[in-house]
Amino acid sequence: MLSMAADCAAWLIANPVEAEDLRESFVSGEEDNGGHLLSNKNIHEINGNWLSSSSNGIHEARLKAKAKRRLRKNSSRDSGRGDSLSDNGDVARGTLAAPTSPKSKLLDRRSRLGKGRGLPKKGGAGGKGVWGRSGEVYEPEQVDEKDPNYDEAQENCVYETVVPPLDERDFEKTVTPIVQEYFEHGDTNEVAELLAELNLGPMRSEVPTLAVSMALEAKASQRELTSRLLADLCGPILSYRDMENSFDKLLRELPDLVLDTPGASQFVGQFIARAVSDRILSKSYIESYKGRVDCKHTRAALDRAAVLLKMSLGGLRIDNHWGTGGGQRPVTQLVKEMNLLLKEYILSGDTKEAERCLRELEVPHFHHEFVYEAIVMVLESKGMKTFNMVLQLLKSLSASSIITVDQMRRGYERVYMDIAEINIDVPRAYFILEQIVDKSFSMDIIGVTIRDLCPCRGRKRFVSEGDGGVVKMESY
Numbered sequence: 001m002l003s004m005a006a007d008c009a010a011w012l013i014a015n016p017v018e019a020e021d022l023r024e025s026f027v028s029g030e031e032d033n034g035g036h037l038l039s040n041k042n043i044h045e046i047n048g049n050w051l052s053s054s055s056n057g058i059h060e061a062r063l064k065a066k067a068k069r070r071l072r073k074n075s076s077r078d079s080g081r082g083d084s085l086s087d088n089g090d091v092a093r094g095t096l097a098a099p100t101s102p103k104s105k106l107l108d109r110r111s112r113l114g115k116g117r118g119l120p121k122k123g124g125a126g127g128k129g130v131w132g133r134s135g136e137v138y139e140p141e142q143v144d145e146k147d148p149n150y151d152e153a154q155e156n157c158v159y160e161t162v163v164p165p166l167d168e169r170d171f172e173k174t175v176t177p178i179v180q181e182y183f184e185h186g187d188t189n190e191v192a193e194l195l196a197e198l199n200l201g202p203m204r205s206e207v208p209t210l211a212v213s214m215a216l217e218a219k220a221s222q223r224e225l226t227s228r229l230l231a232d233l234c235g236p237i238l239s240y241r242d243m244e245n246s247f248d249k250l251l252r253e254l255p256d257l258v259l260d261t262p263g264a265s266q267f268v269g270q271f272i273a274r275a276v277s278d279r280i281l282s283k284s285y286i287e288s289y290k291g292r293v294d295c296k297h298t299r300a301a302l303d304r305a306a307v308l309l310k311m312s313l314g315g316l317r318i319d320n321h322w323g324t325g326g327g328q329r330p331v332t333q334l335v336k337e338m339n340l341l342l343k344e345y346i347l348s349g350d351t352k353e354a355e356r357c358l359r360e361l362e363v364p365h366f367h368h369e370f371v372y373e374a375i376v377m378v379l380e381s382k383g384m385k386t387f388n389m390v391l392q393l394l395k396s397l398s399a400s401s402i403i404t405v406d407q408m409r410r411g412y413e414r415v416y417m418d419i420a421e422i423n424i425d426v427p428r429a430y431f432i433l434e435q436i437v438d439k440s441f442s443m444d445i446i447g448v449t450i451r452d453l454c455p456c457r458g459r460k461r462f463v464s465e466g467d468g469g470v471v472k473m474e475s476y
Helices: 002-014 016-033 053-077 152-156 168-185 188-196 206-216 220-233 240-252 254-260 264-277 296-313 331-348 351-361 364-380 385-399 405-425 429-442 448-452
Strands: 043-046 049-052 459-462 471-474
Touching: 168 188, 168 206, 168 220, 188 220, 206 220, 206 240, 206 254, 206 264, 220 264, 240 254, 240 264, 240 296, 254 264, 254 296, 264 296, 331 351, 331 364, 331 385, 351 364, 351 385, 364 385, 364 405, 364 429, 385 405, 385 429, 405 429, 405 448, 429 448
Parallel strands: none
Antiparallel strands: 043 049, 459 471
């Protein structure tokens, strides 16, 4: 009983207002309900039980504390459902209050682990894909001199990307694809950019050696591209000393190069002459070898270079003595070279030489022009010599597949389209064309489809008297 009195006194000290209200409610309740007030004012009768005012206050305090605990538990479990505490301490449900701030767990940015001070993670700038607060400007980070890992020598350091130098084993694997691609596109600037990204180091002088070695086994147009590449690389990428070292190595390796390419001595001599003409080798380079050469292949290369340089002094240009690939030459120049090839063939009659010259033009996509020029030459010629020789050449080129079926067909169709204009200068053009087409079909140069497309010139004839003497047009 003493402990209950002590608890009641403590609660009254903590809640004086509520205790006063409670005391007043007890007095009014007794008067209304007809309760009996004893001489001792601290004793009341409630529901047939005699209780002191101190024990009654403790009972009310326990009820309110229990209601508050229930409310606190429900609010943490069902946040935002609008649970509230009524005036008598009961939990009132069903009243949904409009949220004034995003305090639900869906939008809660506070840690779910229950740690910390309950502040948003990273100041509200956290989460996946978040770069920081909106409008935040990052400034250079200041170095903390009090940091245990601080090193004063690191403040003046300059960091650069270091590319290790290429060794002999990796050099050929890296540079060979670059040269092969250059033979396809012919852009020296791209090669210079790719080589500038590499740390060639001591292998710098090996670039011309590798390029020339690959060009020896390539076409004439690709050897011309190699000469241009050496001229453009000398200065920005390679030095004059690197060029001299490269050609010195080529002359030393000539006995091995001749085994793979029989004409390597002549080709290297032409490369040397072109390099001297392009001023990437000194004029005294050839003279420096006089009296010091024992290899016959090296001597042949130097003699070839000396002869070409003497010819250039007499007016012969060696800027393009290798020739240019068909894809890089203008159409007018190709047409002139094809006409010259046909004229030389009519004079010599050498079919193999004509085939070789046509291959060296390197224009398989333009062979229909050769067929066109050959047929026009027959139409404009007199006699059967040119007629038979041209058909024999077309037969040989078709059998060896130098001129494909498609190119042959396009050449004949072009003649069919222009025969009306050709007939103005050559009155018998239609008649000669019919003979060429029939002979070509009999020699299996063309097929029946191309033969049937051959145009025929209309002729005038008088019909019987029953037609009134009207002149009609008729085809062969």
